[in-house]
Amino acid sequence: VKRLRLFSVMLMLTLASIIPSVSTAATSGFTGGYEPQHWTAAGPGSTSITPSSGATTSVTLGYNFDPSDLGTNSWTYAVTAVDDGMASFDWNYSGFHSFYYVTAGLQIFADGPSGRVTQTLVSAGPAFCGACDPPSGGFNYSGTASIEVHQGFAFGVIASGGHFDGTRVLRGAVTLTNFEVVDRTPPTITPNVSGTLGTNGWYTSNVQVSWTVVDNESAITNTTGCDATTISSDTAGTTLTCSATSEGGTASQSVIIKRDATKPTLSPSVSPNPVLLNGSATASPNANDALSGVASQSCGAIDTSSVGTKTVSCTATDNAGNTDTASASYRVSYQFVGFANPIDGNSVLNLAKAGQAIPLKWRLLDATNAPVTTLSNVSVTATSLSCSAGTTLDAIEEYATGASGLQNLGNGYYQWNWKTPSSYANSCKTLQLNLGDGGTYTALFQFKK
Ligand SMILES: [Ca+2]
Numbered sequence: 001v002k003r004l005r006l007f008s009v010m011l012m013l014t015l016a017s018i019i020p021s022v023s024t025a026a027t028s029g030f031t032g033g034y035e036p037q038h039w040t041a042a043g044p045g046s047t048s049i050t051p052s053s054g055a056t057t058s059v060t061l062g063y064n065f066d067p068s069d070l071g072t073n074s075w076t077y078a079v080t081a082v083d084d085g086m087a088s089f090d091w092n093y094s095g096f097h098s099f100y101y102v103t104a105g106l107q108i109f110a111d112g113p114s115g116r117v118t119q120t121l122v123s124a125g126p127a128f129c130g131a132c133d134p135p136s137g138g139f140n141y142s143g144t145a146s147i148e149v150h151q152g153f154a155f156g157v158i159a160s161g162g163h164f165d166g167t168r169v170l171r172g173a174v175t176l177t178n179f180e181v182v183d184r185t186p187p188t189i190t191p192n193v194s195g196t197l198g199t200n201g202w203y204t205s206n207v208q209v210s211w212t213v214v215d216n217e218s219a220i221t222n223t224t225g226c227d228a229t230t231i232s233s234d235t236a237g238t239t240l241t242c243s244a245t246s247e248g249g250t251a252s253q254s255v256i257i258k259r260d261a262t263k264p265t266l267s268p269s270v271s272p273n274p275v276l277l278n279g280s281a282t283a284s285p286n287a288n289d290a291l292s293g294v295a296s297q298s299c300g301a302i303d304t305s306s307v308g309t310k311t312v313s314c315t316a317t318d319n320a321g322n323t324d325t326a327s328a329s330y331r332v333s334y335q336f337v338g339f340a341n342p343i344d345g346n347s348v349l350n351l352a353k354a355g356q357a358i359p360l361k362w363r364l365l366d367a368t369n370a371p372v373t374t375l376s377n378v379s380v381t382a383t384s385l386s387c388s389a390g391t392t393l394d395a396i397e398e399y400a401t402g403a404s405g406l407q408n409l410g411n412g413y414y415q416w417n418w419k420t421p422s423s424y425a426n427s428c429k430t431l432q433l434n435l436g437d438g439g440t441y442t443a444l445f446q447f448k449k
């Protein structure tokens with residue numbers, strides 16, 4: 001059904017709040033901005049537009065001129081196009097141009113962004129009034145016309161005529177019926193995408209997609225896929241398509257939504273772990289990202305300048321811009337060369353007298369085999385041991401006589417005088433040396449009275 005567009009301001013305001021918005025159309029005729037009062041007439045003599053106002057199905061555009069000269073005159077009847085479209089109408093052009101060397105012409109015209117387009121509907125004469133053939137002595141022409149019109153630009157008809165006669169009469173009337181402006185453009189479709197846009201076109205949140213569907217010229221008669229949609233799970237690319245149809249045809253628009261709202265995973269590690277004092281080690285983030293992929297990953301520096309358990313922080317960012325951090329712990333230890341005389345390490349069961357101070361001696365180096373020159377936070381712990389645990393029995397050759405506690409013997413050697421209680425008699429103990437580096441340094445003892 002071909003229709004004219006009809007808007008009221010209230011209707012537009014109402015429709016603007018609806019998505020997809022829908023425009024409406026009027027039936028054929030001089031309505032919706034094309035009523036007679038919107039038409040203008042220009043030309044010499046008197047002109048008329050009948051009726052002069054109001055919605056109507058027929059308009060007659062007249063002129064009546066008694067020229068003082070003998071040239072050609074023209075009368076322009078124009079209206080401004082409310083919207084883009086194809087204007088069409090049936091026309092009848094009748095009149096009387098007095099008698100000698102008579103011409104009559106009718107054109108349809110439409111102005112637009114690139115100028116004026118015209119079509120000639122009638123180009124008659126010159127005719128003489130020997131037999132008074134048309135257009136001499138009266139004329140009557142009819143036809144159908146159509147022309148592309150452009151919103152905000154004028155279109156209409158131009159009647160023209162001339163003669164070379166002492167009786168100076170030029171009068172005529174153009175009657176237009178079945179007037180309509182048909183939509184020639186499909187709806188315009190605009191996607192509205194909202195969400196948190198990360199990098200590389202990836203969204204990092206839920207994504208709402210809605211569509212604005214507008215046709216200013218005619219009603220939207222069908223839409224497909226134009227409902228609002230929420231993308232709430234990660235996707236490498238979901239295509240959403242909205243199609244809409246009006247009198248002007250069908251249009252489609254698509255958007256591709258990529259969503260990655262998942263942070264990369266990190267499994268950071270340090271190698272080697274433990275690392276020796278002043279040694280070198282590296283931390284690896286070991287990041288993974290299933291969807292957009294890992295864009296970058298890095299860890300902080302490993303500090304081996306002192307012993308103990310430490311942490312290093314690692315960071316990874318995916319191609320959508322999601323970032324996560326995780327820490328890896330690592331231990332920096334001394335290079336424990338071993339217990340020195342009179343203590344044997346490994347699985348030797350050192351035989352000692354309970355109640356004596358046992359001189360625990362050991363040597364510490366760093367990763368470069370340089371002696372450790374300072375040491376603090378040393379302690380010992382003794383725990384019960386089955387006397388059958390040791391494989392070799394070796395007697396302590398000497399006991400300490402100096403001060404208890406820690407002594408720095410130099411060159412990486414240290415001594416701790418371990419004062420044992422006499423209650424240890426007839427028992428076995430595991431001695432653990434705690435150096436503050438988290439290492440487990442043990443020696444086994446069997447005590448006698
Ligand atoms: Ca349209």
Ligand SMILES: [Ca+2]
Pocket residue numbers: 260261262263264289290291292293318320322
């Ligand atoms: Ca991700």
